[in-house]
Amino acid sequence: xxxxxxxxxxxxxxxxxxDPDTVLVIREKTLLTRDEWVGEADEVxxxxxxxxxxxxxxxxxxxxxxxxxxxxxxxxxxxxxFCRPCFLHHVGTQVARAIEDHDMFxxxxxxxxxxxxxxxxxxxxxxxxxxxxxxxGMYLGLGIGGYSDRSGAAVEAFAGERGAxxxxxxxxxxxxxxxxxxxxxxxxxxxxxxxxxxRYVFNRIALDRGFDIVATGHNLDDExxxxxxxxxxxxxxxxxxxxxxxxxxxxxVKKVKPLYRISERETAAYAFLRGIDYVVxxxxxxxxxxxxxxxxxxxxxxxxxxxxxxxxYLGFVERGSKLMxxxxxxxxxxxxxxxxxxxxxxxxxxxxxxxxxxxTLGAPSSAEVDHTEVDHTEGEDxxxxxxxxxxEEVLPAEIYxx
Amino acid sequence: xxxxxxxxxxxxxxxxxxDPDTVLVIREKTLLTRDEWVGEADEVxxxxxxxxxxxxxxxxxxxxxxxxxxxxxxxxxxxxxFCRPCFLHHVGTQVARAIEDHDMFxxxxxxxxxxxxxxxxxxxxxxxxxxxxxxxGMYLGLGIGGYSDRSGAAVEAFAGERGAxxxxxxxxxxxxxxxxxxxxxxxxxxxxxxxxxxRYVFNRIALDRGFDIVATGHNLDDExxxxxxxxxxxxxxxxxxxxxxxxxxxxxVKKVKPLYRISERETAAYAFLRGIDYVVxxxxxxxxxxxxxxxxxxxxxxxxxxxxxxxxYLGFVERGSKLMxxxxxxxxxxxxxxxxxxxxxxxxxxxxxxxxxxxTLGAPSSAEVDHTEVDHTEGEDxxxxxxxxxxEEVLPAEIYxx
Numbered sequence: 174x175x176x177x178x179x180x181x182x183x184x185x186x187x188x189x190x191x192d193p194d195t196v197l198v199i200r201e202k203t204l205l206t207r208d209e210w211v212g213e214a215d216e217v218x219x220x221x222x223x224x225x226x227x228x229x230x231x232x233x234x235x236x237x238x239x240x241x242x243x244x245x246x247x248x249x250x251x252x253x254x255f256c257r258p259c260f261l262h263h264v265g266t267q268v269a270r271a272i273e274d275h276d277m278f279x280x281x282x283x284x285x286x287x288x289x290x291x292x293x294x295x296x297x298x299x300x301x302x303x304x305x306x307x308x309x310g311m312y313l314g315l316g317i318g319g320y321s322d323r324s325g326a327a328v329e330a331f332a333g334e335r336g337a338x339x340x341x342x343x344x345x346x347x348x349x350x351x352x353x354x355x356x357x358x359x360x361x362x363x364x365x366x367x368x369x370x371x372r373y374v375f376n377r378i379a380l381d382r383g384f385d386i387v388a389t390g391h392n393l394d395d396e397x398x399x400x401x402x403x404x405x406x407x408x409x410x411x412x413x414x415x416x417x418x419x420x421x422x423x424x425x426v427k428k429v430k431p432l433y434r435i436s437e438r439e440t441a442a443y444a445f446l447r448g449i450d451y452v453v454x455x456x457x458x459x460x461x462x463x464x465x466x467x468x469x470x471x472x473x474x475x476x477x478x479x480x481x482x483x484x485x486y487l488g489f490v491e492r493g494s495k496l497m498x499x500x501x502x503x504x505x506x507x508x509x510x511x512x513x514x515x516x517x518x519x520x521x522x523x524x525x526x527x528x529x530x531x532x533t534l535g536a537p538s539s540a541e542v543d544h545t546e547v548d549h550t551e552g553e554d555x556x557x558x559x560x561x562x563x564x565e566e567v568l569p570a571e572i573y574x575x
Numbered sequence: 576x577x578x579x580x581x582x583x584x585x586x587x588x589x590x591x592x593x594d595p596d597t598v599l600v601i602r603e604k605t606l607l608t609r610d611e612w613v614g615e616a617d618e619v620x621x622x623x624x625x626x627x628x629x630x631x632x633x634x635x636x637x638x639x640x641x642x643x644x645x646x647x648x649x650x651x652x653x654x655x656x657f658c659r660p661c662f663l664h665h666v667g668t669q670v671a672r673a674i675e676d677h678d679m680f681x682x683x684x685x686x687x688x689x690x691x692x693x694x695x696x697x698x699x700x701x702x703x704x705x706x707x708x709x710x711x712g713m714y715l716g717l718g719i720g721g722y723s724d725r726s727g728a729a730v731e732a733f734a735g736e737r738g739a740x741x742x743x744x745x746x747x748x749x750x751x752x753x754x755x756x757x758x759x760x761x762x763x764x765x766x767x768x769x770x771x772x773x774r775y776v777f778n779r780i781a782l783d784r785g786f787d788i789v790a791t792g793h794n795l796d797d798e799x800x801x802x803x804x805x806x807x808x809x810x811x812x813x814x815x816x817x818x819x820x821x822x823x824x825x826x827x828v829k830k831v832k833p834l835y836r837i838s839e840r841e842t843a844a845y846a847f848l849r850g851i852d853y854v855v856x857x858x859x860x861x862x863x864x865x866x867x868x869x870x871x872x873x874x875x876x877x878x879x880x881x882x883x884x885x886x887x888y889l890g891f892v893e894r895g896s897k898l899m900x901x902x903x904x905x906x907x908x909x910x911x912x913x914x915x916x917x918x919x920x921x922x923x924x925x926x927x928x929x930x931x932x933x934x935t936l937g938a939p940s941s942a943e944v945d946h947t948e949v950d951h952t953e954g955e956d957x958x959x960x961x962x963x964x965x966x967e968e969v970l971p972a973e974i975y976x977x
Contacts, residue, residue, distance in 0.1 A: 404806055405876065405883055407890035409898060466879045470872045474807065477868045481807055488809035496811060496898040 183207035186219070192476055194249060196221055197441055204245045204442060206235055206254065220453060222292070222441035239263075246442050250480040257446050264443045267434040268300045275418045277429040278386045284308045285340070285384040285426075287375050288331075290324030290452040292444040293390030295331055297432055299447055301388065302337060309384070313374050314343035315367060316351025317458060324452050331449060340382070342374060350529050356458065359528035363458045366525055373522035377513060379426040391430040394437035397482040398467035400489055413497035417490060423505060424514035433490070436482065510534060585609035588621070594878055596651060598623055599843055606647045606844060608637055608656065622855060624694070624843035641665075648844050652882040659848050666845045669836040670702045677820045679831040680788045686710045687742070687786040687828075689777050690733075692726030692854040694846040695792030697733055699834055701849055703790065704739060711786070715776050716745035717769060718753025719860060726854050733851060742784070744776060752931045758860065761930035765860045768927055775924035779915060781828040793832040796839035799884040800869035802891055815899035819892060825907060826916035835892070838884065912936060 182205050186193050198205040199218040211217055235244040235254035239262070244254030248263070255263055271277065278284055284301060288294040288310045301308040312328045315321050325341065332339035345351045352370070356363025379387050396415065403411045421427040432440060444451050474481045507513065508520035515521070519534045527534045584607050588595050600607040601620040613619055637646040637656035641664070646656030650665070657665055673679065680686055686703060690696040690712045703710035714730045717723050727743065734741035747753045754772070758765025781789050798817065805813045823829040834842060846853050876883045909915065910922035917923070921936045929936045 404895075405887045405890075407887070407893075407895040409894060463880070466876060470876055473875075474868060474872055478865070485807045485809070488807075491809075492811060493806075493809040496900070498898070 179210050179212050181207070182209050182211060185211060185217075189219070191219065192472055194436075194438055194475060195472060197438070197445060199445070204445060206244055206247055208235055220441070220445075222438045245446070248436075248439065250436070250475070250483050252479070261443065261446060264296075264435060264439060265300060265304065268297075268431050269304065271417060271431045271434050272429075275429070277388075277418055277431060278306070278427075280306060282307065282385040283383065284386045284388050285311050285375070285379045285382075286388045287371070287390070288312050288328050288339075289390075290327040291390070292441045292449070292451045292453075293392050293395075293432060293437070295327070295390075295449050295451050296440045296444045296447070297388060297390040298331070298337070299335075299444070299449060301431070302335060308388070309338040309340060311340045311342070311375060311378060313371055314341065314345070315370075316343070316345050317353060317456060320452075320454065320457055323454070327450060327452050340378060342378060344370060344374070347374070348526060350526065353458065355525070355529045358531075359525055361525060361528075366529075367458075369521055369525055373513065373520070376426055377511075380424070384426060386429055387426050388429050388431055390432055390440070392432045392435050392437050392440050393482055393486055394468060394471065396430070396433050397471050397486040398464055400486055401467045401471060402463065409497055412489075413494070415489070416494055422514075424507075433486065434483075581612050581614050583609070584611050584613060587613060587619075591621070593621065594874055596838075596840055596877060597874060599840070599847060601847070606847060608646055608649055610637055622843070622847075624840045647848070650838075650841065652838070652877070652885050654881070663845065663848060666698075666837060666841060667702060667706065670699075670833050671706065673819060673833045673836050674831075677831070679790075679820055679833060680708070680829075682708060684709065684787040685785065686788045686790050687713050687777070687781045687784075688790045689773070689792070690714050690730050690741075691792075692729040693792070694843045694851070694853045694855075695794050695797075695834060695839070697729070697792075697851050697853050698842045698846045698849070699790060699792040700733070700739070701737075701846070701851060703833070704737060710790070711740040711742060713742045713744070713777060713780060715773055716743065716747070717772075718745070718747050719755060719858060722854075722856065722859055725856070729852055729854050742780060744780060746772060746776070749776070750928060752928065755860065757927070757931045760933075761927055763927060763930075768931075769860075771923055771927055775915065775922070778828055779913075782826065786828060788831055789828050790831050790833055792834055792842070794834045794837050794839050794842050795884055795888055796870060796873065798832070798835050799873050799888040800866055802888055803869045803873060804865065811899055814891075815896070817891075818896055824916075826909075835888065836885075 182198050183193060186196070186198070186207065193207050197218075197220045198207075199220055200211065200215055205211070205217070235247060236242065237244045237256035237259050238251075238253040239259040240256060242256040242259075245257050246260055247254045284306055286294065286298045286301060286308050288298055290312070298308055298310055310328060310332055312325060314325055328339065329341070331337070348370075352363060352367045355361070355366040355370075359366065361369070375387055378384075396417075400412065400415055403415060417430045417433045419428040435443075471482050471485075503516045505514035505516060508515045508518075508523055510519050510523040513520050513522070517524075519527075524534060526532075584600050585595060588598070588600070588609065595609050599620075599622045600609075601622055602613065602617055607613070607619070637649060638644065639646045639658035639661050640653075640655040641661040642658060644658040644661075647659050648662055649656045686708055688696065688700045688703065688710050690700055692714070700710055700712055712730060712734055714727060716727055730741065731743070733739070750772075754765060754769045757763070757768040757772075761768065763771070777789055780786075798819075802814065802817055805817060819832045819835045821830040837845075873884050873887075905918045907916035907918060910917045910920075910925055912921050912925040915922050915924070919926075921929075926936060928934075
């Protein structure tokens, strides 16, 4: 980035028409607040924090709200700035509150963290390890060329540095196909078959290996954008299940989203400040942008009125979701091929794999639509979501009760 | 507007960064579709249709969906274009459907149409007269200088041309204050005291003169934007009452919104094509822009996915609103000063008037908050709404049941 003269970060961002809440500004491995000055010779990185695409108000250098030391990051919706230790404490507190408020898990539980190599899932894994939980990472190799290679390497490096347990499953080795191939064969979009595969494999591995919980890195921005999409359609069944916790059912592991109180920018800042070397690039197969449009709409509303995202999703969790009532859980029976729970004769994953491989599974049962194939927490857009989003979608939420 | 060479309307709008769904393009008193060509010497008016602020996809000139004649307007969410007669028929049909679906009124009912002089309320009055309803206009003079003078004149001209009955009440003559004065005295914002006054006066005049119905010109964009604001806060009590019909209660006339199926651009096109000389300018006192931000967000989502507004608000009317349950109506008693229903000792209007005039009404009752003062259909933003919006807000919806 070329800079002439000494200028404030916020002025540079304004000139570039960049919403400060959608990026981290980094100089020599240090986060800059929007009130800090940048010199002509400085090398500055403006790092987007929105999964699925690149995207100050005081006169003085801000001080940490907790300890009054110089701050490294602002959190506008809290109208607060934090120094590094206090920001990490803030994130830890928010996660602890999410875990407690929704009785997500206890210290003795075995937690499987679905990790993609991106900022959210690695930040989640890090927080859980820091807080002493028994958190094992689970990485699914999707076969998306260099992107998957780099993602897998980031996850391996993270686990290695911490001596943390990591399960690494490769889709091609375990199931005989990869996502780029599956996206060109069969009736599903690339993102659709990718999300379905991850939900299936994470749940199955968790069951097989005796985990109590699957935890995913969905953050506040993800949840607010998805809720906006579902609300704009009044997809009340999907809304009813867009909750930070989905309890276990026969054949389905309990699913939790401990980062639902933390914004995307906060998880990115957390990962950066903790020195986590996450994969910044987005999946090269991302095509659709519906979820990004919802994120964009929420970001604009947030810019005009900080706290909009939080009041929308947290208000839903506290009040709105109570309106949705309980949706009776679907009747499940074992898939005739793999034994996983399904509402049809064969589960959606087995049917998709059969399509990709050109196999015939037998005539479908009367229940033509298998409800396990749709993730109700994502609404109709599951197929059009960004891969980054879907990389943290794990379980077929629809067949959970609340 | 200066134009070089012959260009299509849509290219001109794109160059000006104007969303085609937010304007009418007019050349020599004729609407232009976005596929039409404009010459260098042409005088073209780009008229905004969004209350509260100014704001084609086929290769050939579009044809009317109904009769195949050349079209004058596109309605993107219906993926349709219409010629003038068929567009007017389309609007009439949508209004007739709204009236029938919600049993708004019958031919024998006496309807008072709250008219501001803007496109929506005059279009509504026109449609109702065309369909043979007994529709009397009611204009409230707010005393906002030339803006009010021109608005009143537009309403008088409309009524005169049609020989329609018009009630014209002046706030200063009837109640001894005007809106600019009230906005600088008392504790309410200008838009807040304006909305409150209109709701009060329209209801009171309707009661006094034996009307069965008060009809307002709220369109689909108004309702979608308001619903978005209420939903982002999960203000479920407000949402529960944001319905096209609010039934009568003791002291409160039934309220209906027959244009809720028609977009803002459609009401503007209807008014233009019917030759209605409506007031295009916005109220000069408009200050807040929360409602405009919601409209902007909805317009962006609509541009990416035509039909978003309609599926959001109409989906709410059909499905979402059922979730909200019924809110028990507040206990009402006559205001000790004016006799209108209120939850306190004095109604919100009398208290506001007393504030403006520096009078003392007596100690407030234990019910400090008078629920009649808030219009729940507008949520917390009633005070920050555009005056154009509020000019069509009539009744204190909160004290209605559903």
